[in-house]
Amino acid sequence: MTRTVWDSTVGKKTVMAVSGIVMLLYLVAHMIGNLKIFFGPGEFNHYAHWLRTVGEPVMHYEWTLWIIRVVLVVAVIAHAVSAYQLSRRDIRARPSKYVHRQARTSYATRTMRWGGVILALFIVWHLLDLTTGTVHSGGFETGKPYQNVVDTFSTWYGNALYIIAMLAVGLHIRHGFWSAAQTLGVGSRTRDRALRTTANALALLLTAGFLAVPVGVMTGVVS
Ligand code: HEM
DSSP states (O other), X not given: OHHHHHHSHHHHHHHHHHHHHHHHXXXXXXXXXXXXXXXXXXXXXXXXXXXXXXTTTTSOTTHHHHHHHHHHHHHHHHHHHHHHHHHHHHHHTOSOSSSOHHHHSOHHHHHHHHHHHHHHHHHHHHIIIIISOTTOSSOOOTTOXXXXXXXXXXXXXXXXXXXXXXXXXHHHHXXXXXXXXXXXXXXXXXXXXXXXXXXXXXXXHHHHHHHHHHHHHHTTSOO
């Protein structure tokens, strides 16, 4: 019985919807946290420190952060694996190989697939850039994210990579939020308009909120 649910298309879409919502909640929190950069290095770096001490004294240093990381990794893997399996199923279900490929996959499906790949690559780059400092452009300093972020957005490629990724985030959420609502049965004839508006507003807000940081550095508001 359990196996049948996991193997079904609906089961896989539900996994995608739930893991997507988990990541979306993280992104909203991350975007709001990032905006603290406009209040200066003291507040931003203090916030990064708080992320590591939250829950003390019940939690040890970084325990809460590690729980969040584990939840996110599980969500990313579940999302990617289900997406891959669903797309394989979609390809297998095609009646003939001769028909022109583009005509068989919708614009939204293609955008979601490519967007997902771009985002996965971005997340790897982003972690190596601002969490471990491995590919960071300046002298990376642990515990000093304010200066690290300013360094990243002081290079043309840093700005280019992040701006492309933020646009991909917006597009992905716009369609993903809508799809998740349909999968989870929230959609209906009367609610669909409101759901589309919510998806658009959410995507716009997240993209604008994230983009504010590189724009802030490029314009010298954050330095
Ligand atoms: C302009 C946009 C962004 C900026 C300025 C930014 C900034 C940062 C910074 C400074 C950190 C390190 C925080 C710390 O170590 O205390 C971080 C971590 C992280 N960011 Fe972003 N971020 C941006 C967009 C994104 C996006 C779009 C995603 C996901 C698609 C994302 C996912 C993550 C993840 C997963 C971590 C690792 C958290 C951890 O485990 O410590 N970020 N980000």
